[in-house]
Amino acid sequence: MWQEISKIGKKLVLQGLASAHFGNISIRKGKKILITAHNSLLDELDKNAFVEVDLDKPVPKVKKASAETIVHQRIYQNIPTSAIIHTHSPFAIIQSMISKESVLIPQDCESKYFLRGIPIVTGEPGTSELADNVAKALKNYHGVIVKGHGTFAYGKNLQQAYLVVCSIEQACKIKYFTDLYGYFRKNCNRKKEKFKRTEK
Ligand SMILES: [Zn+2]
Numbered sequence: 713m714w715q716e717i718s719k720i721g722k723k724l725v726l727q728g729l730a731s732a733h734f735g736n737i738s739i740r741k742g743k744k745i746l747i748t749a750h751n752s753l754l755d756e757l758d759k760n761a762f763v764e765v766d767l768d769k770p771v772p773k774v775k776k777a778s779a780e781t782i783v784h785q786r787i788y789q790n791i792p793t794s795a796i797i798h799t800h801s802p803f804a805i806i807q808s809m810i811s812k813e814s815v816l817i818p819q820d821c822e823s824k825y826f827l828r829g830i831p832i833v834t835g836e837p838g839t840s841e842l843a844d845n846v847a848k849a850l851k852n853y854h855g856v857i858v859k860g861h862g863t864f865a866y867g868k869n870l871q872q873a874y875l876v877v878c879s880i881e882q883a884c885k886i887k888y889f890t891d892l893y894g895y896f897r898k899n900c901n902r903k904k905e906k907f908k909r910t911e912k
Contacts, residue, residue, distance in 0.1 A: 721754035736778035786843035842870035
């Protein structure tokens with residue numbers, strides 16, 4: 713089972729969706745969760761890089777589970793799902809910091825169809841407040857961005873959660889560059905107009 717998580721960890725790092733130990737992955741097994749350990753390198757996960765915790769009980773510190781285990785627990789407690797991925801995807805973080813909206817609407821057709829919207833929530837890492845905000849947002853969407861922090865996505869299996877993480881990053885990247893293009897075009901046109909006026 714850990715092999716499947718390890719495979720996804722490698723893909724996340726290869727595609728630039730996560731780097732070093734910035735992110736965590738879990739799967740649910742009944743009333744238990746198998747989650748990456750604190751400070752695990754996502755592209756070097758072996759069988760010792762995981763911790764099994766209870767779904768409903770606070771995690772003892774000696775377990776050395778990921779700092780975001782509380783968020784994973786809260787999602788599983790509220791949503792009947794089997795896999796969760798958390799990444800520090802760069803374009804998702806950028807969009808969460810510059811967007812004034814509480815729900816981003818993807819501009820590309822695939823992401824729009826697949827995600828419908830991407831909520832942005834707040835909360836300090838590893839806190840109950842963050843866990844509540846993320847779990848609440850995920851009742852209506854498959855993925856969420858924590859402002860200035862990263863993406864949480866869930867699925868009935870790891871592949872599905874991985875697709876959501878990829879789709880969120882794709883949507884944020886496309887929005888970033890189309891907005892940038894729009895900004896430069898607008899400023900370019902303004903300069904052209906000004907130039908024309910001074911020429912007359
Ligand atoms: Zn994080």
